[in-house]
Amino acid sequence: MDRERSPIRGAVKPRERAHPTPLTYVKVGTTLAVVTVVEVGVFYLHAMRPVIIPVFIVLSAVKFVLVAMFYMHLKFDSRLFSGLFVGGLMLATAIILALLALFAVFTG
Amino acid sequence: MQQTWVGGHQVPHPETATGLDHRKVLMWVFLGSECMFFGSLIATYLVYAGRSVVGPFPKEILDIPVTSVSTFVLLTSSLMMVLALAAISRGDVRGFRVWLLATALMGATFLGFQVFEFNHFVHQGLTPRTNLFGTTFFTLTGFHGAHVTVGVVWLLSLVGLSFRKGHVTQENSLKVELAGLYWHFVDIVWIVIFTLVYLIGVTTG
Amino acid sequence: MATIVQALRRPTSYTGWWSWVTTVDHKRIGILYGATAIIFLLLGGLEALIMRIQLARPDQTVVSPEVFNQLFTMHGTTMIFLAIMPLNAALFNFLVPLMIGAGDVAFPRLNAFSYWAFLGGGIILNLSWLLGGAPNAGWFGYANLTGTAFNPGHGIDWWVLGLQVLGIASLASAFNFIVTIINMRAPGMTLMRMPVFAWMTLVTSFIMIFAFPVITVALVELMFDRFLGTNFFVPSAGGDPLLWQHLFWIFGHPEVYILVLPPMGIISEVLPTFSRKPLFGYPVVVFSGIAIGFMGFGVWSHHMFTVGLGPVANSVFAITTMAIAIPTGVKIFNWIATMWGGSLNTKTALLFAVGFIFTFMMGGISGVMHSMASSDYQQQDTYFVVAHIHYVLFGGSLLALFAGAYYWFPKITGRLLHEGLGRLHFWLTIVALNVTFFPMHFLGLDGMPRRIYTYDPSMGWDLWNMVATIGAFMLAVSVLVFVFNLVTSLRRGERAGNDPWDGRTLEWTVPSPPPAHNFDTIPVVRSRDAFWEEKHRRAIAPVAGGSGRMDPGEEGGYRPGHDPRHSTIHMPSPSYLPVVVALGIVLAAYGLVYHLALAAVGGAIAVAGLYGWYMEPASEPEDTGQ
Known part of the structure; x- marks a missing residue:
């Protein structure tokens, strides 16, 4: 804010x-x-x-x-919008990466 | 009175605690939530990548040249969209209609490519029931296509509304901006899908 | 179709039962949520009682194993999605706009839609009893118990569709409250002056918008498996049932905080008022709430310690789970410190709040026991876990909601709940709760698994099962006392006045029940606990007009006539369209099971309703109705 x-x-x-x-x-x-x-x-x-x-x-x-x-x-817009969007984006990315790790996609 | 910038023009709107329009905050909250929606679909796709028991596999069936063209069309539609917003913000309703119609047409073209692709795959023996690749591929790209369809309907409705007096004007160009935010979001989701499912998918599996 | 919807005349009535269908007033919607949730709470309780009768003694045949499966599935699903969540939503709706000094929520029609969609989802779930059997795979619906191969009836279909519709309702409501709290705070109501309940509403809404899409996707995948024959959770095609568990708990664990953070907000309102002290460590309580919401997304696999994720994953999730106990513990210390040295006004609301701290903490402690993966191997799927979740959700959420009910009932109805019945309700509840759920710890440690419909006398589980069943009946009595209190106080309760408890927050500045437009003049907020400060600072240094009402603000808050655009209080007009859209969605859900033509009709109604909604102004220009 x-x-x-x-x-x-x-x-x-x-x-x-x-x-x-x-x-x-x-x-x-x-x-x-x-x-x-x-x-x-x-x-x-x-x-x-x-x-x-x-x-x-x-x-x-x-x-x-x-x-x-x-x-x-x-x-150009309010930083609130960036926060709302990047928040969702980061959380989604983190959960994708965690799931890939849990399903051993990186380690085979 | 609070002022805010919408599409390059200063327009008044009802006072809010942040000075931001309710609808625009709503749209961004919605898009934040949509990240989790597509994130879950993408996670499912990636977790199951390479786990299909029978073919066809991505490498055998995905067509990079054709999808590159449809990707290009969708990306260009985003440019048309911002030009439509710039036009209505100047009060140029005629230009707005032309650009927005172009956006919707390109969206429809993208959907046409997708229908063609789905149809082609079914003929090649890949349906949502065939294997995990079919299951996850059709679900992920199908939901994206459904979002594009909603977007095309939304854009065409705005074009239609612009013929009714006072519905789409310089002052309420926010209506167009909101549709634009949705449209660009659908576009960036495709950027991710194109990279993960097509480019990397074909390279690795 | 759209023109037909538009051709319907806009409803204008503000009285009569029809006005409740078309209302967009957040207070009326809150009451609808509350009343509906209490009915579902009673239904869920009835399901629990039948299960407790069945388990009272070994080898009973009160219900068949199949019906027992349906009972525990519906009990869990009902209590979580149809009782506690909507009870929270009832308070969000009624209180948050009042607490932040707003006239209504940001999107009143969307708010009405949330309620009707919630009701639709509840009906879809519960009508399943009459349409060939209720869902039977547990509230977590583990794959591939839910696959058509093992579950050919429609029960799971109703579960999937009911939860999808409820998800739409929750998402719509969460979007609405985020925008409302961010954007509609009164002048001077900065974020760090907001009541903690409003804060927890905000945090909960954020959890909802990030957690619900995940369950939506999981349910879509399950639905496709069932309706289209896809392979998401079909092992023979390479599908992995574990993916369902992950997706479910990525939603499911944050869901626990969706259930429990608003109650924490209630406690943070009740304790300061009845201790006549400000909340101890307000910023810390707020940030703990945010931390819980955030960390809640990083602990989900502690529900899956025994599926074989390996030592690394188990250790990581054990540590994150233990860490989340820290902000929770911080809150408990702050609540105790709030009461410390206060002049306690031991009304029923305070009793329930103290009861909450005690029993919720016990649930929290058994939760920390689960967080140790090696210890959890022993507890997984036993009655120990059943004890834990009931201490958290009954001893936690529900006790706080009772505290909230005693605290805010006067604001909602204008009458106080009967204090004597309230005390009876409290003591019955706190005793019965422990008689019911504490023995389940013993049963669990003795190895009694969850979700079994009966057991052999040689297991040695007879005594504690009988005790738990007796406790359950005591709980039923206590809930009936509460309902009796609600019904009689509604008609004959003592008149409350604006501010029966010497309240601290803005909702106590307006009449009880509040007028449709909430505030005659939007208040100007100069501090945290604004109303308390206003009352008590004024008492020391009296200022004209400071007699227990918020000062409208000399510097120019909204005042009728002050700003030409606000010369009258402009209320959103009632609308048919939210209920039309919700109806369309529910019809579409039934169509997916019975006939696609019905789904198409439902979809068309929903789309037409949305189109009419888009075209309909939020308030009619000529209608300045009160």
Whole structure:
């Protein structure tokens, strides 16, 4: 929560800033397209095989973060929204990882 | 009076303790909850990956080139969505309709790809009953497809509503922003599914 | 279809039974939740009594093994989902908007929908008795007992569908309360000035939105296995029944905190009021609650120590489970310290609160015993666990809910519950509770397994089973005393006035029962325990208008006429649509079992209702109804 409180209402001033311009949106869109092309390229590149899983995870994380920050405006909107979303996301990730460990997916 | 930024424009809305609109807080709480929903489905898929007793297996049947195209279509639809929001925030209703219709069409195209894919798999002998891969694959991607379907209906309803006076305007562009948040969420879920189920799935199993 | 729904005239009546169907008033919805939950509580209690009769002596044949399975399944499911959760929800609904100084919840129609969906889920579960047999695989529904191969009837179908509908209701309600508490606090009501009950509502709602999706997915998977022939929990196809256990307990353990955190909030309200002291260590109590909610997601496998997860996993979950006892213990010390040196007003509500601390702590201690994996090997699936969960849920949740009932009944109805009957109720309950459940520890340590329908006389379990059955009948009497008290006090109870207990929080500033719009002027909050401060600071340095009512605030809270947009108190209008949507969902659930055409009709009704809902304004412009 933000610290700027109006003394009477106890209200928090929204820390939302103006959302990006269409140009920014198009730039982000282009980046997303490029990353997808890179992913498919990596898929067919045999030299990448040993590190392919981390590479895919990083590339898709980049796409995920770009969409969430720019298209879903988390970079500009109240931090409360980021908290609500990232909270759910972290918990889900933790539980997926815990289940994979419990079912010995990592250790075989 | 509290002001907030919606889609680039300062618009007034009822006072709340945080200055944020109820509906937008609700949407984010909902999306946080949806993370757990898809998280559980993905966990099931991953736990069962490679445990099918009989084929077809992912490597034999998943088609990376075709799915890359449908992934690209869904990603691009997200760009159309933000452009629609930018248009309505400027008060450009006509532009808003064009971009939103494009978004919905791309969503429908993605669904078309999915119907094609499901149909193809069934012909190849993979149904939800065939093996664990079929069970988990159809459930996970099917729920994602159902979310896309809801999104397409929502977007088309907004296009329809924009022809009724006062329903979709610069002042209540929040309606569009909320649909957009949902749409982008469905998109990022697909980013995860495409990576885990298709790219990594075919590479490893 | 949608136009038909829209063509229905908006309900306008605020009186008569029909107005209860269309109401969106959080207080009326709270009363509906409470009344319905008490009926389900009695049903669940009846199921328990039949089981206790069957087990009173060895080799009894009061019920068949099959019916016994249905009884324990329905007893657990009913008490958790249809009694304690909705009793909590009743208090959330009635109190939270009043406590935070709001006119209603953020989404009044969604709130009404939550209630109707809850009722629908309860009906789906309970009608199963008449539709070919109730579910019979336990409240945890372990795979693959629930598979069609072993469970061909419809019982499990009703269980799956009932829980799904209840899940929708809980999620809708949790979304609503999160937004309400974040966004609708009165001016000056910062988070750290909120009553602890409102805090625990917030934490519980967050647990719900993160835990319920997991059970939704697990139930969907089970449903697909049963209806579509998928292989999620079919071992011959590689499916792993353990996955069900994991998913179930990832939901199921946080669910325990969903049941017990709101009662902790009740205790944190009752003790300060009846000790005439502020809550000891308010921030610590709040943060302990948050910590419990958070850690609750990391302990689930302690329900599965004996399935063979291996020493590493068992150790990890043993440690996290022991760790969660710390914030719980911290709360107990804070409650005791709250009473320490206070001037105790030993009304029934306080008696129940103290009883809660005592019996809940006993349940907590046997819980820590389970957390040691090696010791749990001995206790798993015995009556020791049954004793533990009843100390936590009856001795914990339910006693706190009784405390809450005595505390807030006057606010809800305008009349006090009878104090003498209350004391009788308390003493009967506290004795009967221990007579019933304490012997179960002995039975468990003697090796009596849970969920058996009878036992051999040579086992040596006769005595304590008979004692437990006698205790159960005493409990039944105590609950009847409570219900009698409710019914008679409703008509003949002493008039309460605004503030019968010298309360501390905002709900006591308004008349009992509160008017539909809650506050004539939205209060301005300047401290924690705002009303108490207002009353007692004013008493020292009197200020004009400070006679036991919250000051509307010179600096400009909402005041009629002060802000043109708030020139009248604008109430949300009643609506048919929540009940229409809930009805559609329930019909769809029946359709999934009987005929897909019915499911389609139900789905269409729900979609049409949602569409009408989206198009219907939350309050009619011309309707400023009171």
